[in-house]
Amino acid sequence: MVFSSGNKIPVVDLGLHDRHEILKHILKASEEYGFFQVINHGVSKELMDETLNIFKEFHAMPAEEKIRESSRDPNGGCRLYTSREINNKDIVQFWRDTLRHLCPSSQDSMQFLPQKPAKYREVVAKYTQEIRRMGLEILELLCEGLGLDPKYCSGGLSESPLLLGHHYPPCPEPSLTLGAPKHRDPNLVTILLQEKDINSLQVFKDGEWIVVEPIPYAFVVNIGLMLQVISNGRLIGAEHRVVTNSEFARTTVAYFIRPTSKQIIEPAKSLISSGAGPCWEKNFKG
Ligand SMILES: O=C(O)CCC(=O)C(=O)O
Numbered sequence: 001m002v003f004s005s006g007n008k009i010p011v012v013d014l015g016l017h018d019r020h021e022i023l024k025h026i027l028k029a030s031e032e033y034g035f036f037q038v039i040n041h042g043v044s045k046e047l048m049d050e051t052l053n054i055f056k057e058f059h060a061m062p063a064e065e066k067i068r069e070s071s072r073d074p075n076g077g078c079r080l081y082t083s084r085e086i087n088n089k090d091i092v093q094f095w096r097d098t099l100r101h102l103c104p105s106s107q108d109s110m111q112f113l114p115q116k117p118a119k120y121r122e123v124v125a126k127y128t129q130e131i132r133r134m135g136l137e138i139l140e141l142l143c144e145g146l147g148l149d150p151k152y153c154s155g156g157l158s159e160s161p162l163l164l165g166h167h168y169p170p171c172p173e174p175s176l177t178l179g180a181p182k183h184r185d186p187n188l189v190t191i192l193l194q195e196k197d198i199n200s201l202q203v204f205k206d207g208e209w210i211v212v213e214p215i216p217y218a219f220v221v222n223i224g225l226m227l228q229v230i231s232n233g234r235l236i237g238a239e240h241r242v243v244t245n246s247e248f249a250r251t252t253v254a255y256f257i258r259p260t261s262k263q264i265i266e267p268a269k270s271l272i273s274s275g276a277g278p279c280w281e282k283n284f285k286g
Pocket residue numbers: 164166180185192194200201240242252254
């Protein structure tokens with residue numbers, strides 16, 4: 001496998017005064033890489049630290065407690081996954097635990113989230129609210145950049161976000177495992193909070209793996225397949241993977257902007273040029 005010779009994921013400064021400049025940068029990064037990091041995004045360092053820490057604390061709890069705390073929703077809206085037990089000799093072993101749940105939108109849905117660690121609900125409610133604000137702003141810029149109504153994705157298309165708290169323990173045999181296999185995200189946009197100083201996330205571009213080097217207090221943003229379809233192939237739902245290491249545990253928090261299940265995902269009508277037609281088939285068959 002070829003590794004990057006210095007190619008880097010673009011960094012977008014959301015604090016620039018010129019909104020049009022930000023829009024141009026985000027659009028270019030999404031067309032060329034499908035991945036970028038954002039700085040000056042307005043989410044406080046304290047909240048980012050608190051959020052990462054609460055997920056570290058959750059994953060450090062005994063297994064029985066984690067199972068109990070993630071099993072409150074009878075409809076399976078909150079789940080704990082482990083992939084360490086997959087045992088297929090032909091494929092690489094996965095090395096990750098994930099707590100996955102819908103985002104709290106009301107007191108009603110809050111009751112299904114873990115109650116331990118003690119501040120889990122409070123921190124996650126605050127965090128998801130802040131990330132939603134930033135995520136919708138990024139979506140508005142992208143839609144505007146595509147020539148759509150800036151609010152094109154702001155309703156049902158982004159109404160059912162999901163939160164995934166990943167934990168990748170150190171692995172004694174990193175060459176035999178992956179934290180996450182090569183994949184494209186199945187949603188509109190993902191906003192990832194990742195641990196400082198650990199290079200594990202890689203993006204596949206032009207035949208090589210590019211490492212997403214953590215920038216302290218930046219978020220990693222990537223385009224998912226649904227936005228690739230909506231943009232009629234202009235934005236890239238890039239392939240990425242997570243590698244393991246033998247020394248450090250790594251925790252990340254992924255916020256998936258997703259539609260409600262009733263939404264139909266199709267190219268925006270105004271982006272289907274006469275004659276060319278929708279190109280999603282090509283995108284998915286590629
Ligand atoms: O944990 C990471 O670095 C990436 C996670 C990811 O790719 C995902 O949740 O889809």
